[in-house]
Amino acid sequence: MNGCICCTVRGDLVVALKKLYSKISQFDAVIIETTGLADPAPVAQTFFVDDQVPEMYTLDGIITVADAKHIISRLDDEKPQGVENEAAEQVAFADRILLNKIDLVEEAELAPIEERLKALNPTAQIFRCEKSRVDPTNLIGINAFSLEKTLQMDPEFLNTDAEHEHDPTVSSISTKFEGFLNVRQLDIWIDEIIRTMGANLFRYKGVLSVAGKKNKYVFQGVGMLFSGGFVDAEWAEGEKRECCFVFIGKNLDKTVLLEGFMDCKCSEELRFKIGDSVVVRTGMHTYAAAHIIKLWDDANAYRVQLQDEEKTQMFVPIDEEDFVKVPKKADGGNADAAWDD
Numbered sequence: 001m002n003g004c005i006c007c008t009v010r011g012d013l014v015v016a017l018k019k020l021y022s023k024i025s026q027f028d029a030v031i032i033e034t035t036g037l038a039d040p041a042p043v044a045q046t047f048f049v050d051d052q053v054p055e056m057y058t059l060d061g062i063i064t065v066a067d068a069k070h071i072i073s074r075l076d077d078e079k080p081q082g083v084e085n086e087a088a089e090q091v092a093f094a095d096r097i098l099l100n101k102i103d104l105v106e107e108a109e110l111a112p113i114e115e116r117l118k119a120l121n122p123t124a125q126i127f128r129c130e131k132s133r134v135d136p137t138n139l140i141g142i143n144a145f146s147l148e149k150t151l152q153m154d155p156e157f158l159n160t161d162a163e164h165e166h167d168p169t170v171s172s173i174s175t176k177f178e179g180f181l182n183v184r185q186l187d188i189w190i191d192e193i194i195r196t197m198g199a200n201l202f203r204y205k206g207v208l209s210v211a212g213k214k215n216k217y218v219f220q221g222v223g224m225l226f227s228g229g230f231v232d233a234e235w236a237e238g239e240k241r242e243c244c245f246v247f248i249g250k251n252l253d254k255t256v257l258l259e260g261f262m263d264c265k266c267s268e269e270l271r272f273k274i275g276d277s278v279v280v281r282t283g284m285h286t287y288a289a290a291h292i293i294k295l296w297d298d299a300n301a302y303r304v305q306l307q308d309e310e311k312t313q314m315f316v317p318i319d320e321e322d323f324v325k326v327p328k329k330a331d332g333g334n335a336d337a338a339w340d341d
């Protein structure tokens, strides 16, 4: 179910664990992956305070994955009064810590990061890794969770009435629409929001239906690190083409994010056809007369050939007046004149 695993813990999670138990012969263990914003305590508590769950399952261990590039900023986050720092909680509750993405920081930065983690949790073993590649025998079947140790750290651990508050400044925004998106416009937009709000973007991801392309496009990022690309999965015949995204972060400007994403929506139908004479923007203040030679080329709306001696070819990424126009007839296709207004 959607929502916060730590808040719905006495509901959905317990029901799911009990249902799974009836199929226990078909699996070895249950791995619960919380979001980075979950409080681990109530999740772990489930294995001790429910009437039946403790007889069905043993809590083997809590593994926390820390992003080497971002963990210090998350630990330094100032939280509103009464709100726990989730990153600190997750580190403190861990039996094993994967210090992941070590390729994104200098080697010399790792030791101070580990010191910071050890200050919060002196006993958890730390594994430096990339792409979380760690021998699974270090993580599963380790019998590492200790109730005694946990109660020393958090005497209220077994108190089922304890409430926890989430940071109200952290939220998520998601939306989807049916149709197509211009991925070149998305690149421009993502660049801009990374510049303006990147530090507050904890996680963002989406699956997009790109105009002119058969394959699905997946974009995702953490903070200012964005990646996106076509994946090895085509839109199936008859499958509804749609675009969806989610942003999770702090002080999100939901209107800006929604409007920016919707601005990338486009029609697969283009205004011009192959052979049409147009005027295209070639730089900030430069324009040139051209002919359309290809539609939807490498996710760009057009490929055009300029009417210069070299017959230069270029992409026109977006089918909008700012990028490509009908030449003004009176000027006989004078490129500069097309942008006079």
Ligand SMILES: Nc1nc2c(ncn2[C@@H]2O[C@H](COP(=O)(O)OP(=O)(O)OP(=O)(O)O)[C@@H](O)[C@H]2O)c(=O)[nH]1
Residues within 6 Å of the ligand: 100, 101, 102, 103, 104, 129, 130, 131, 132, 203, 220, 222, 227
């Ligand atoms: N450079 C680098 N990137 C990594 C590493 N590990 C994961 N990533 C990238 O980080 C992004 C998030 O990876 P996920 O494994 O989906 O992380 P997650 O936190 O479980 O993501 P969600 O649960 O989907 O929020 C992806 O783009 C990964 O390719 C790493 O060691 N180095």
